[in-house]
Amino acid sequence: MDEFIRNAWYPLAWSRDISQSLTQRRILGQLVVLYRKASGTVVALDDACPHRLAPLSMGRLKDDNIECGYHGLTFDCSGQCIRIPGQPVIPPNARVRAYPIVENMGLAWIWMGDPALADPSKVFDLPQYHDANWSAVEGDALEIGCHYLNLADNLCDPAHVSFVHLSTLGNSASEDIPVHSEKQGDTFLTWRWILDAPAIPLFQKFGNFAGNVDRWHYYHYTPPCIAMVDFGSAPTGTGAPDGERSNSLQIFACHFITPVDAERCIDHWLFVKNFQTDEATTQAMIGQFRTAFDEDKTILEAIHLNEKEPRNTRPVRIAIDASPMRMRRAVDKIIETEKSFAQSGGANAA
Amino acid sequence: MDEFIRNAWYPLAWSRDISQSLTQRRILGQLVVLYRKASGTVVALDDACPHRLAPLSMGRLKDDNIECGYHGLTFDCSGQCIRIPGQPVIPPNARVRAYPIVENMGLAWIWMGDPALADPSKVFDLPQYHDANWSAVEGDALEIGCHYLNLADNLCDPAHVSFVHLSTLGNSASEDIPVHSEKQGDTFLTWRWILDAPAIPLFQKFGNFAGNVDRWHYYHYTPPCIAMVDFGSAPTGTGAPDGERSNSLQIFACHFITPVDAERCIDHWLFVKNFQTDEATTQAMIGQFRTAFDEDKTILEAIHLNEKEPRNTRPVRIAIDASPMRMRRAVDKIIETEKSFAQSGGANAA
Amino acid sequence: MDEFIRNAWYPLAWSRDISQSLTQRRILGQLVVLYRKASGTVVALDDACPHRLAPLSMGRLKDDNIECGYHGLTFDCSGQCIRIPGQPVIPPNARVRAYPIVENMGLAWIWMGDPALADPSKVFDLPQYHDANWSAVEGDALEIGCHYLNLADNLCDPAHVSFVHLSTLGNSASEDIPVHSEKQGDTFLTWRWILDAPAIPLFQKFGNFAGNVDRWHYYHYTPPCIAMVDFGSAPTGTGAPDGERSNSLQIFACHFITPVDAERCIDHWLFVKNFQTDEATTQAMIGQFRTAFDEDKTILEAIHLNEKEPRNTRPVRIAIDASPMRMRRAVDKIIETEKSFAQSGGANAA
Missing domain, CATH: 2.102.10.10 (Rieske [2Fe-2S] iron-sulphur domain)
Known part of the structure; x- marks a missing residue:
């Protein structure tokens, strides 16, 4: 590719x-x-x-x-x-x-x-980034030694959080909860709710939840380079799954992907949250995200190398792959469309 | 290859x-x-x-x-x-x-x-390894940057000892003594005797020979990965060449080869000796072997690189190559046999 | 290539x-x-x-x-x-x-x-190297990560001095002065005169010019590996452009090129000057040349890498390229001639 x-x-x-x-x-x-x-x-x-x-x-x-x-x-x-x-x-x-x-x-x-x-006017924008009620925090330019679509797979995939990010963004309560997905316009949306479960480590550190929470992970990915993960938690039973989010902590984690070449990409990440934090807490949250995205980097780079190895078997596809597979087909189709458009003369034709 | x-x-x-x-x-x-x-x-x-x-x-x-x-x-x-x-x-x-x-x-x-x-039951075994009268010493996993068959060549070749291992396993007394070889079952045996000559440095350090010795080097190599070098010395004139080894120091140096890929192999080496040594002496002997096998590594890696260079001339084959050349032909034949067997359906056929 | x-x-x-x-x-x-x-x-x-x-x-x-x-x-x-x-x-x-x-x-x-x-008798020689009235100073063996012909281009090209070597061999006075070139026998000669201008940094340091100078850069390149740059300065108006060089400082900077392979070459450089210097000054001059040739190395290695990049456009050729282009064609022709000669039996034929 x-x-x-x-x-x-x-x-x-x-x-x-x-x-x-x-x-x-x-x-x-x-x-x-x-x-x-x-x-x-x-x-x-x-x-x-x-x-x-x-x-x-x-x-x-x-x-x-x-x-x-x-x-x-x-x-x-x-x-x-x-x-x-x-x-x-x-x-x-x-x-x-x-x-x-x-x-x-x-x-x-x-x-x-x-x-x-x-x-x-078509450049990506997240309205909350500019909203004084929200707080935007810039992260890093994280270089990852893999094809950018492998990172995109990861960003159409809430399920990996239960296994990759146990110290930050996930916990084992979500292991067996299926994911849902649908295409909304050009965006691939993949999500799941984990109800009545302990808060994830990030919110245990920076939230004040007394008991169990209802939490959501909505992964929005728009090819080729825009990913936005909407995740958050609210005390169980306060109606979050029905849309009542006034009691919730909510974060939009943005990943803007630069495909460097076929072997490398850069994840420019930032997050926008619905609560204010002092500088020390903000830095600690950055540290948590850095830890989590380094975990992704480690596994994506290992996969990138393994993809070049000789194989005895063909890949297995499972239920959680529905969204990334659909996304991949869409990307292929866009590339093909661009090519035929270019061959027929591009925007200057006709 | x-x-x-x-x-x-x-x-x-x-x-x-x-x-x-x-x-x-x-x-x-x-x-x-x-x-x-x-x-x-x-x-x-x-x-x-x-x-x-x-x-x-x-x-x-x-x-x-x-x-x-x-x-x-x-x-x-x-x-x-x-x-x-x-x-x-x-x-x-x-x-x-x-x-x-x-x-x-x-x-x-x-x-x-x-x-x-x-x-x-077909895994390689050396009975003396388990014999209480003998003493087995584990060495290293030495990675060598060459095709494993170049290491196998070296292990069908007692002659290199006179030039590569002057400080440990050889001396110049053996320079001009021809080698013999024969195939015994699946094993390629290559050997020579050096009679009435000074002991090699290893035995000068760890033996107690007063005068000259008769020494032997029997190289047993069984494709693809088993090499065992039987070498030893006895005081000259005590009948070692006729089979009387009661006065001798004898060592079986085993090299079990892992072909990592076409560019690298690992030499898992150990030795089994017919004499006991205290821990300090054992460690010193390990040091001597380590020195010697590093000398092999140095030259094999240089050859591996030189094999990729453009050549003005075709390789010269000399008398001592008889055993490695025969070994190489046998390996080629085994690979070919395995391939035809696999194509005809393998062990599950018929 | x-x-x-x-x-x-x-x-x-x-x-x-x-x-x-x-x-x-x-x-x-x-x-x-x-x-x-x-x-x-x-x-x-x-x-x-x-x-x-x-x-x-x-x-x-x-x-x-x-x-x-x-x-x-x-x-x-x-x-x-x-x-x-x-x-x-x-x-x-x-x-x-x-x-x-x-x-x-x-x-x-x-x-x-x-x-x-x-x-x-055909090995290159510069008579002044052996002349007691001149002083020869050996430099380095500078390895450059580029094809040797890219270095040869540079040595058919006095124009780069105005931009690459501002702290040593050039200054901006020469920026817009065109270069001349002609083939003399097997040698490609490329040159220009900069009249009535400040001395270059090297001569400001090691010469004693009170006012402006007339300076020349004659680049002699004989394929494949001989480059000799004759450069010097004389007080303006003392007749240097007409051949009167008795008042001048003159240096022959020799670059003898070893093509290591298609990716690397070595510039063995030395210089011969018409004035004596004490050891400290000689070392300082070596330092100036080292700085200058490292500047060439930096840009030539960057170009070498950039030549492997995908390109949107075809190269542009400008006036100063006349000499290197003619040189490249001559080199191609020599290689072709050697090949046909070798195919017809070489020096031993007929």
Whole structure:
């Protein structure tokens, strides 16, 4: 699997990590150079001078333009070469590709597909992120040595929590509870409720539940790169399963996935919660999530390596795979559609 | 060369290294998970859950069964899945392959071939290992970065001792003495006698020879993985070459070879000697062997790399190659026989 | 690109690094063992015993011969096997290839092609290296992770100096000055003059120019491995552009290139100057060159990696590429000529 959906807004980097200096990122197997203009706007270009292929990220920022570090060819923010030292004429192909970028939710999002289809209003947004009654906390850029769809599988799969995240996000009370799934628009929703059970370690630490709770895990995954896990707990019998959440602790854990190449992805994660915490508690919660997502990383990387091993048997599929399998078929179909669209001339055709 | 003889008992691990916890080994290019049951019996299974391919060795031992660390699928010692959390039905293909294991001479031996042919009585044994008049000393699991047949070449080859092991097992007295070889049943025997010469460094350190000795090196190699070097010395003129060994120091150095894959093997070595030593002397002898086998490792790894280099010339074969060449042809023939047997239906046919 | 010109004297190692001990080098993708005889002559042989392919460089020097460390086969300086322990007969193919070697300008030069064509008088020489009025200073063996022709491009290219070497060999005064080029015999000459401009940092440090200077950069490159950069400065208006160099500081910077394989090369560099310096100043000048050539290494290695990346666009060629492009075509033609010559029987034909 080394093909990617191209017409999508992908997370490229945390906004906090982008400044008026050149930096390199890899996404969908390609290298881009990234920087912020004096005005604050973010620029992303192919990271190779079309002359000798020196990485532009090794060059110099001159005003808002990049001067190549090898022979001084200079490119503006649109990727157009505007200077070739020693010669007055600039050949028409002396340009690099520039990618549309928008910033939202603390991240710069890049459009690697047909620029004519890049609609900034389509970038993912979670309204609560901007809501003063909620509290948003930025996490890390966690690199995982696996194909991004294996991480996507994991994010269509509440069942793994009972076995992978015993010290943080899950406990054994949920082991045998089946999951449900349905497709809602472009989103694959997978969920389950665990009723009248002890709170998970995270809420035992940071909640104040006296007794058992009703808890939910709703996994929303929208291909290719948006996952949002809505989970929370309320005292048992206070009506949470019927929609009454005023007594609940609720967290939206977002995972915005950067497919680096076929072997690696980056999980840009953050969470938005319906309760305030002091700084020390916030840091402790970040620590809990870091522990949990490192557990995912460990198992996903082991699986990635095992997938390259010789096999005696064919994979077994079980009930909880319904959602990831449906998701995989949808991704294949999107890629196929993009390809036929591109072959028929793309957005510029007809 | 990436094909292996399959119908054989291969050393997998020292018994001392196997406990009631999960550990991973690679053999014949395949990963297996290894553990000891409460009863003491050793279990080996393919190390991949057939669901998502998570390594079972990253799971948890629950009684004598393995629970996968990703979704809790549980496998018994026969490799049968006995639990899938969240669903009552277990698909018939939810199983992993289990491999026959026997323990002998301090090692667990695995059968990677047709289980119907696995006869525990055929595992290699050296009677002196169990004889109270002899003394057995376990060595290491020495990983060598070469194809196991290059190590096997070395173990059909007493001549290298004069040049590789000058500080331990050989000296220059033997440089020009030809080797003899013959096939005895399935075993390739290669040997030479060095008469009336100074003792080798090992026996100068740990023997008490006043003058010159008659010494012998008998290399027994039985494909694919059993090598036993019978070597020793007796005072010159006391009749050792005619079979009188009562005055001799004699050592059986065993090399039990694990082909890890086409690029690596493990030499599980031990030795059995006809004389007792105190602990300090035993450790010093282990040190001498360790030095010697590291010398083999160094040269075998260099050859392994050089075999991948472009060549101007074809290899030269000399007199001492008769035994390794015959051995190589026999191995090729066994592999071919196994393949035709497998194609005709294996042990279950007819 | 993994083909090399073979009929040429290539630098193999600094003479200072060759002694009466065995050492290994890789050139044109091949491993050779290198040592100095008692008489001082340098010997180079293929670094693999033709028996089991053990590297001869892991063997022992016995007088001027090499004894293989595995089974004692012994080879003389012509590569002929002169001893096989344990057998009297030496098969006719028991030999390794020996390569012609000459020493000049502090380096051992090897001939990897048809030995019948190896003419020691054709090894590169710079007369000033031996001239008492000039001063020669040896530099390093700088390994660069790129194809040697990318380094050769760089050495047909004075223009990069204005952007890569701002702290040492260039300054911005030259940015927009075009380069000239012509082929002189087998040599590709590329040059430019920068008139009435501040001295470059190197000459600001080590020269005594009161005002502006006229400076020149003449890049001489003779495929496959000889580059000599003639550069210098004289006070503006003292006639340097017309040939009057008596007031000038002049340096010949030599780069003798060893193609290690398709991924690496070694730049053996030295310089010869028309002025004397004390030891501390000489060391400081070496430091300046080291800084400059490390800057080339950094950019050449980044380009080498970028050349393996997927590309959206075709390379752009600009005016300064005329010389490297012509050089590349000439190299291709030499390789093709050598191939047809070899196919028609080589120097031994007709």
